[in-house]
Amino acid sequence: xxxxxxxxxxxxxxxxxxxxxxxxxxxxxxxxxxxxxxxxxxxxxxxxxxxxxxxxxxxxxxxxxxxxxxxxxxxxxxxxxxxxxxxxxxxxxxxxxxxxxxxxxxxxxxxxxxxxxxxxxxxxxxxxxxxxxxxxxxxxxxxxxxxxxxxxxxxxxxxxxxxxxxxxxxxxxxxxxxxxxxxxxxxxxxxxxxxxxxxxxxxxxxxxxxxxxx
Amino acid sequence: xxxxxxxxxxxxxxxxxxxxxxxxxxxxxxxxxxxxxxxxxxxxxxxxxxxxxxxxxxxxxxxxxxxxxxxxxxxxxxxxxxxxxxxxxxxxxxxxxxxxxxxxxxxxxxxxxxxxxxxxxxxxxxxxxxxxxxxxxxxxxxxxxxxxxxxxxxxxxxxxxxxxxxxxxxxxxxxxxxxxxxxxxxxxxxxxxxxxxxxxxxxxxxxxxxxxxx
Numbered sequence: 445x446x447x448x449x450x451x452x453x454x455x456x457x458x459x460x461x462x463x464x465x466x467x468x469x470x471x472x473x474x475x476x477x478x479x480x481x482x483x484x485x486x487x488x489x490x491x492x493x494x495x496x497x498x499x500x501x502x503x504x505x506x507x508x509x510x511x512x513x514x515x516x517x518x519x520x521x522x523x524x525x526x527x528x529x530x531x532x533x534x535x536x537x538x539x540x541x542x543x544x545x546x547x548x549x550x551x552x553x554x555x556x557x558x559x560x561x562x563x564x565x566x567x568x569x570x571x572x573x574x575x576x577x578x579x580x581x582x583x584x585x586x587x588x589x590x591x592x593x594x595x596x597x598x599x600x601x602x603x604x605x606x607x608x609x610x611x612x613x614x615x616x617x618x619x620x621x622x623x624x625x626x627x628x629x630x631x632x633x634x635x636x637x638x639x640x641x642x643x644x645x646x647x648x649x650x651x652x653x654x655x656x657x658x
Numbered sequence: 659x660x661x662x663x664x665x666x667x668x669x670x671x672x673x674x675x676x677x678x679x680x681x682x683x684x685x686x687x688x689x690x691x692x693x694x695x696x697x698x699x700x701x702x703x704x705x706x707x708x709x710x711x712x713x714x715x716x717x718x719x720x721x722x723x724x725x726x727x728x729x730x731x732x733x734x735x736x737x738x739x740x741x742x743x744x745x746x747x748x749x750x751x752x753x754x755x756x757x758x759x760x761x762x763x764x765x766x767x768x769x770x771x772x773x774x775x776x777x778x779x780x781x782x783x784x785x786x787x788x789x790x791x792x793x794x795x796x797x798x799x800x801x802x803x804x805x806x807x808x809x810x811x812x813x814x815x816x817x818x819x820x821x822x823x824x825x826x827x828x829x830x831x832x833x834x835x836x837x838x839x840x841x842x843x844x845x846x847x848x849x850x851x852x853x854x855x856x857x858x859x860x861x862x863x864x865x866x867x868x869x870x871x872x
Contacts, residue, residue, distance in 0.1 A: 557771060557774065557789070557791055557813075558774075559774050559775075559787060560771065560772075560773050560774040561773075573773060573808075574807055574808050574861060575771070575772070575773075575808055576795075576808055576809075576811035577793060577812070577813045579813070593788055594788050594789055594790055595790075596790060597789060597790035597791040598791070599771075599813030599815075601813075604849075605864070635818075647788060648818055650819070
């Protein structure tokens with residue numbers, strides 16, 4: 445049987461990629477078929493190579509425009525016939541054309557309980573605000589910043605005077621659980637995104653009853 | 659010893675008031691000394707009377723302006739020497755003068771994990787957005803809409819296709835736990851609000867170590 449083909453985009457250390465490689469890659473009919481980075485220094489590239497996964501680097505500076513870079517990146521993913529694009533700590537916004545091309549087939553992991561604290565520095569934002577509960581969200585990617593349909597969320601309690609490093613560890617550990625779980629649920633067809641009428645919110649549809657429920 | 663004196667404001671059914679009356683009123687040195695409503699039909703008034711607590715009604719329509727109503731309400735609370743004002747389902751915004759008068763001594767319970775879904779219809783907002791985790795927040799009241807310093811939060815998981823009535827029940831049950839708990843923590847001096855420099859966020863300060871931690 446053809447595996448469920450996953451392409452992963454990284455920018456940094458690639459610990460979320462590692463969690464995916466360790467837990468779903470070449471298991472349950474899932475295969476990470478390619479990993480792309482926006483910078484050659486992304487440590488995630490070495491993790492992919494160690495796992496025998498093909499890699500490529502697409503720096504904006506090596507293309508005429510950001511849109512041209514995104515087109516090249518989209519071609520790379522399409523050439524690898526990916527069923528799902530996973531943003532695993534990919535730190536650049538992707539152009540609307542790219543997002544549209546992978547509509548309903550691209551997910552991101554974000555270190556807060558969206559819609560609270562979208563954008564960069566989400567963990568710091570939550571600590572500065574003084575919330576007692578934050579968490580992790582896996583969501584489909586749309587044109588907005590962290591505004592897409594939510595697949596999975598996990599809550600994490602914060603102490604009154606949180607130590608940021610300890611919070612980061614806890615949040616990242618939750619990311620490493622939730623992102624592979626989301627890939628598994630999509631691969632087995634348990635969850636998909638259903639686009640509503642124009643202007644209406646998209647919904648997550650559960651196939652085959654509630655077995656896929658988190 | 660003088661009890662810790664609490665005044666409660668209600669608009670509707672008063673189930674949060676009931677939770678306070680049942681769990682902290684005349685216990686641990688706490689006393690609900692008065693209950694005020696913005697409308698005579700608020701069922702919370704009868705709950706207060708049953709508990710032997712003095713009540714009063716302050717409809718905006720019976721005062722020249724909303725500010726005048728808020729001043730009368732503030733006088734009523736001050737005459738009862740309240741140490742803490744508790745908004746328990748009080749459905750009107752209070753004027754800046756009123757808020758300033760009870761700064762750091764007024765709390766509210768809100769049916770979401772703030773800063774997500776402030777304002778009215780918070781439970782419906784969360785369900786419409788499609789979050790997998792929502793919850794309850796108890797916070798100090800400032801001039802904004804549900805923007806004050808957070809005292810307590812509790813997360814609640816939602817199913818993919820939530821039944822609103824069941825979610826409301828779960829949220830309200832959490833409110834009935836968290837609001838009395840917040841009153842207890844403030845009464846025993848475990849938590850207070852510390853105002854920072856102008857423009858800076860206020861913080862919750864924990865007295866006597868971390869015993870008060872939720």
